[in-house]
Amino acid sequence: MKRLIVDMDDVIADATGQILHYYEQEFGVRVPRESLNNKEELEGFPDHHEKIQQFLYRENFFRTMTPHLDSREVMAELNKKYELFIVSAAMEFPQSLPEKLAWLNEYFPFLTWKQIVFCGSKAVVHGDYMIDDLPHNLERFNGEKFIYTAPHNMHIHLYNRLNSWKEVGDRLL
Amino acid sequence: MKRLIVDMDDVIADATGQILHYYEQEFGVRVPRESLNNKEELEGFPDHHEKIQQFLYRENFFRTMTPHLDSREVMAELNKKYELFIVSAAMEFPQSLPEKLAWLNEYFPFLTWKQIVFCGSKAVVHGDYMIDDLPHNLERFNGEKFIYTAPHNMHIHLYNRLNSWKEVGDRLL
Numbered sequence: 001m002k003r004l005i006v007d008m009d010d011v012i013a014d015a016t017g018q019i020l021h022y023y024e025q026e027f028g029v030r031v032p033r034e035s036l037n038n039k040e041e042l043e044g045f046p047d048h049h050e051k052i053q054q055f056l057y058r059e060n061f062f063r064t065m066t067p068h069l070d071s072r073e074v075m076a077e078l079n080k081k082y083e084l085f086i087v088s089a090a091m092e093f094p095q096s097l098p099e100k101l102a103w104l105n106e107y108f109p110f111l112t113w114k115q116i117v118f119c120g121s122k123a124v125v126h127g128d129y130m131i132d133d134l135p136h137n138l139e140r141f142n143g144e145k146f147i148y149t150a151p152h153n154m155h156i157h158l159y160n161r162l163n164s165w166k167e168v169g170d171r172l173l
Numbered sequence: 174m175k176r177l178i179v180d181m182d183d184v185i186a187d188a189t190g191q192i193l194h195y196y197e198q199e200f201g202v203r204v205p206r207e208s209l210n211n212k213e214e215l216e217g218f219p220d221h222h223e224k225i226q227q228f229l230y231r232e233n234f235f236r237t238m239t240p241h242l243d244s245r246e247v248m249a250e251l252n253k254k255y256e257l258f259i260v261s262a263a264m265e266f267p268q269s270l271p272e273k274l275a276w277l278n279e280y281f282p283f284l285t286w287k288q289i290v291f292c293g294s295k296a297v298v299h300g301d302y303m304i305d306d307l308p309h310n311l312e313r314f315n316g317e318k319f320i321y322t323a324p325h326n327m328h329i330h331l332y333n334r335l336n337s338w339k340e341v342g343d344r345l346l
Contacts, residue, residue, distance in 0.1 A: 123256075
């Protein structure tokens with residue numbers, strides 16, 4: 001069975017949407033998702049840049065994200081065909097650890113605790129395929145690499161691109 | 174730089190000592206550490222076996238463990254020579270995640286969050302050396318394997334054995 005490594009934020013969980021939502025609640029401005037395209041993470045907002053990073057330390061920020069469209073259905077099928085691992089670089093945000101675990105239990109109940117990895121650097125994991133939105137996570141991976149489209153990675157052309165969970169299913173199922 | 178993977182419970186943290194301590198507090202019996210030799214984990218106790226497993230879900234169980242003798246000094250030196258990762262199969266105990274992180278920050282402050290991995294199965298990590306007390310963690314590892322002596326692994330003769338952190342230093346520094 002081939003091993004597939006899947007990221008959480010901006011791959012199965014709509015982290016960008018959560019930041020847009022918090023920004024709107026805090027500052028009363030609905031920033032269009034498209035305006036973040038080709039900007040570094042957290043840098044496409046018109047103002048308050050120093051405060052956006054703080055959202056990530058708030059209680060329930062990670063617990064209340066929305067799963068990406070079709071991610072649950074496709075992941076359930078991938079889970080039958082691959083040795084599937086969720087690998088999330090969560091260690092920078094200690095409060096996120098139990099929240100991410102609870103979120104996975106709610107939306108991806110077919111995954112067991114044995115399939116979950118919270119780390120700092122992903123350099124330590126190996127497998128056959130990795131799906132991630134961040135180039136620095138893909139860079140040192142030993143297997144085949146897929147970049148999952150997010151506003152902050154539109155300008156990256158180093159890796160095979162997956163634009164939706166339908167495309168993930170078409171490529172890997 | 175070679176990559177070294179080090180476990181937490183019963184390698185840098187005295188998990189066995191913590192269980193003996195909780196057992197004594199709960200049942201008024203001081204079980205000698207030696208009486209656990211060659212028994213499966215949690216099975217060397219005279220009685221109350223079904224309750225011992227519950228200790229691991231208690232608040233502060235993981236937070237208040239004692240570091241193993243010399244582990245801090247030797248780890249500080251290993252951290253200069255190796256790409257050092259702590260890899261702990263903590264996902265079975267969700268409440269342990271922030272406790273383990275706080276424990277590492279207290280006793281091993283020279284390690285950064287980038288060097289910490291909490292997982293279910295260790296099959297997903299790779300490196301050059303692994304130090305662990307559990308044979309099933311060492312089994313699928315790709316690099317050189319060392320078993321760190323604990324009462325429940327005295328009967329295992331498959332791996333090079335390290336009996337103390339002095340021996341770890343002698344072998345790897």
